[in-house]
Amino acid sequence: MAPEEFDVIVIGGGPAGENAAAYAIAGSDRTAALVEHELVGGECSYWACIPSKALLRPGEVLGTARHMPGVEEKVNAYGLDVEAVLARRDDFTHDRDDSSQVLWADAAGIDVIRGSAALTGVREVTVGGRVLRARHAVVLATGTTASVPDLPGLRDALPWTSRDATNVREVPKRLAIIGGGVVACEAATWLHELGAEEVTLVVRGSGLLERNEPFAGELVAEKLRKHGVNVQFATSVQSVTRQTPAATGIGRVHGGPVTLTLGGEAGDPDLTVDEVLVATGRTPATGGLGLEHVGLSDHGYVTVDDHLTVTGMDGNWLYAVGDVNGRALLTHMGKYQGRVCGDVIAARAQGRALDEPRFVASADLGQVPQVVFTMPEVAAVGRTESQCRADGLDVEVVTVDINVAGSALSRDDYSGRASLVIDRPTDTIVGATFVGSGVAELVHAATVAVVGRVPLESLWHAVPSFPTVSEVWLRLLEERRKPS
Ligand SMILES: Cc1cc2nc3c(=O)[nH]c(=O)nc-3n(C[C@H](O)[C@H](O)[C@H](O)COP(=O)(O)OP(=O)(O)OC[C@H]3O[C@@H](n4cnc5c(N)ncnc54)[C@H](O)[C@@H]3O)c2cc1C
Numbered sequence: 001m002a003p004e005e006f007d008v009i010v011i012g013g014g015p016a017g018e019n020a021a022a023y024a025i026a027g028s029d030r031t032a033a034l035v036e037h038e039l040v041g042g043e044c045s046y047w048a049c050i051p052s053k054a055l056l057r058p059g060e061v062l063g064t065a066r067h068m069p070g071v072e073e074k075v076n077a078y079g080l081d082v083e084a085v086l087a088r089r090d091d092f093t094h095d096r097d098d099s100s101q102v103l104w105a106d107a108a109g110i111d112v113i114r115g116s117a118a119l120t121g122v123r124e125v126t127v128g129g130r131v132l133r134a135r136h137a138v139v140l141a142t143g144t145t146a147s148v149p150d151l152p153g154l155r156d157a158l159p160w161t162s163r164d165a166t167n168v169r170e171v172p173k174r175l176a177i178i179g180g181g182v183v184a185c186e187a188a189t190w191l192h193e194l195g196a197e198e199v200t201l202v203v204r205g206s207g208l209l210e211r212n213e214p215f216a217g218e219l220v221a222e223k224l225r226k227h228g229v230n231v232q233f234a235t236s237v238q239s240v241t242r243q244t245p246a247a248t249g250i251g252r253v254h255g256g257p258v259t260l261t262l263g264g265e266a267g268d269p270d271l272t273v274d275e276v277l278v279a280t281g282r283t284p285a286t287g288g289l290g291l292e293h294v295g296l297s298d299h300g301y302v303t304v305d306d307h308l309t310v311t312g313m314d315g316n317w318l319y320a321v322g323d324v325n326g327r328a329l330l331t332h333m334g335k336y337q338g339r340v341c342g343d344v345i346a347a348r349a350q351g352r353a354l355d356e357p358r359f360v361a362s363a364d365l366g367q368v369p370q371v372v373f374t375m376p377e378v379a380a381v382g383r384t385e386s387q388c389r390a391d392g393l394d395v396e397v398v399t400v401d402i403n404v405a406g407s408a409l410s411r412d413d414y415s416g417r418a419s420l421v422i423d424r425p426t427d428t429i430v431g432a433t434f435v436g437s438g439v440a441e442l443v444h445a446a447t448v449a450v451v452g453r454v455p456l457e458s459l460w461h462a463v464p465s466f467p468t469v470s471e472v473w474l475r476l477l478e479e480r481r482k483p484s
């Protein structure tokens, strides 16, 4: 059978792949195929960002209502309506039906091809019995899958991964979570709110959210503990036993009780729970992708340059965007890389030079924003103080409590903290962190300041409105002006 020709072939229909395909052909008569073996929309739409945030928001709303005189008297006797929360989550994930995303692809001029794709040669992709040939580019956008550590008994116990936690149907009464990162902290928050009575975070390190400023993890741990979540640091799982594992389906308890044998500084006793959630990071989805057919390793992240072009290959025809390149495992960064990559493919297809900033994924390099939707939220951009020092930057740090009229008005128990990391030679912000209720919406101002390299002297004239939580910017700048 003759190969089918497309200008661009994208493998993986998650947010990164969708954007790369759309930008590569926008406003032209170029053609694109998007190959997807599961659901168009990817991990984010059905298993990750969207369902998790749909599950977290009701708890945040209830928490605020419980600390608001005039409202708290009405709600204090009630908890969440779990069925309604799960139903709203299912609305957001369209019950895992991707037809609206396929309609979007059709409208953008992208051909969706169902099946598992593998590289079988230079510019050649095979899907089932079909051979596809790319005139200009092949883009790898296959994302990542949950890592399950190779611990004795763990895989046989059929533990939950993030897919079960986000698609929860049956809330375990007793839950152990292995890991202290973003998935562990967010999942502990929503599962506890949904009725998990005994939640234990088993953390091998000494803090939560270790890629953030230390105060962020400390405040999240403090609040989790205050709400009754057990957070155990410096504890490792030695082995796991479950007598009756059962493949009951996504989001249901996978059998009888599970016992974790723990090894830690405190000589921790065994922990017996109804379910164990593994939240120990991600593995790039490169298995079976045929990377070896084009001379690349099929292990680890696919390395790219700042044009998202795979390094070590001739001909500038192979690209990788999103989680699979390991640059920043976040939907918004994958989409950003998809936009840059699509523009690069279009420019190269037209024989144009890559001489404009939009052809370089510069935001990946120390300007990445992220919001962790815990209670309190953690919103940060750029580098932490310790990352800056490790990179040899001459920095100073200002930190203040978030204690302004806007925060006091937003809820009676408001507490939070904010910090700026300032590059002394340029007097610009290279990192910012906000911890508190509702700070998710504060971070974009910081992102603009970091990316725009706005001098602090100019920020003095960016006056925050009264009475908003944004007034913390003024407190930070005032703190900076204090004579040391
Ligand atoms: C629980 C959880 C919550 C998260 N919350 C957030 C959040 O709030 N905000 C945020 O920014 N990020 C969040 N993330 C991270 C976010 O989900 C990822 O960064 C994002 O999904 C990556 O997008 P992607 O397009 O690179 O990959 P994916 O979304 O993983 O999509 C890859 C697609 O490729 C397909 N595929 C793989 N191999 C093949 C193949 N060989 N052939 C055909 N198709 C293939 C897969 O089926 C999949 O659809 C969260 C992650 C988790 C686990």
Ligand SMILES: NC(=O)c1ccc[n+]([C@@H]2O[C@H](COP(=O)([O-])OP(=O)(O)OC[C@H]3O[C@@H](n4cnc5c(N)ncnc54)[C@H](O)[C@@H]3O)[C@@H](O)[C@H]2O)c1
Binding pocket: 149, 178, 179, 180, 181, 182, 183, 184, 186, 204, 205, 279, 280, 281, 282, 328, 329, 330, 370, 371, 372, 373
């Ligand atoms: N709101 C958001 O933006 C959001 C939400 C969820 C996930 N994500 C993304 O998804 C990615 C994955 O999240 P994650 O929490 O799984 O990973 P992570 O890298 O954030 O945290 C992994 C945790 O597991 C621990 N760990 C790793 N291996 C272990 C082992 N063998 N035994 C015990 N502990 C081990 C680490 O010390 C760490 O605490 C993140 O990079 C994040 O960017 C983003």
